[in-house]
Amino acid sequence: MIKPLHSKALLRYLVLCASLGTATFASTPALANQQADKAAISARLHDWAAAFNTRDAAEACTLFAPDLISTVQGAADAGRDAVCARLSALLENTDVSFHYRPDIQEILVSGGMAVVRLVWTLTEQQGEQQNVSQEAGLDVFKRQPDGQWSIIRFMSFPIEPD
Template sequence: MAIITRLSILLPGTLLGALLVSPAAFADDAGAIRARLEDWTRQFNAGDTAGACELFSRTLVSDVRGQGEAGYDTRCTLIGKALANPERRFHYALDIREILTEGDMAIVRLVWTLTISPGEITSVEPGLDVFRREADGRWRIIRYMAYESD
């Protein structure tokens, strides 16, 4: 009887806790991730290397077709060189296809469209980003893969 009483006391609280956390928390997490990606787009397009690199975790492992795998330092160096190039202008457009969240991890399917000027070279880059909520509470990318469409 004691077990049943204990369960009857714990179960409603557990269910209530799950109901309070479930939909809104996941929506808020997805919204926070969407905002981070939108901020990154603005920062990159404005030439803000430090702001753009802030989206990435220091534990980043990225895989971009033609560039191979790279960590945080290498990826941010490449972004900095591109943005500092006075001969070219790089502009990204973001298309988020799906955000899946589970606790402190999330996966985002997206498509980046990069336009390079002059010459108006356009590259469509489907990708998959893995986010983790880090100790400071901010969502950062810990893994990503991007491959230009054929």
């Protein structure tokens, strides 16, 4: 014979079931959250381009996490300080105007990590001479403790015209 649960035992059982259900739903990423994360990452990349295009190196560097490692063709791997120093030096050259535009191809989000495939188009102008180049890139983002998405790894390489 099954013994009926006492009211305190029944209450504890119901509270346990409710808390397990809440924990399960809370740990399951909702599609809406993924869309919000993708939008936030996309905004960070466009904000970076805007900062670069206005020569605000300090603002542009906020996209990079403290533990950044960059891999760029023709250069040694570099951390955040080295990347930001190169960026600052480049943007101090007022003889050349620069304009970067991101073309985001794909954003994959899984929990607190995301991978972005994109192509950057750089237009450089010095006097009458203009040069347009493209770089393919793969960025790995991590959600930081403050909730902001930052790049922890990136790779880029030039796309050679056919």
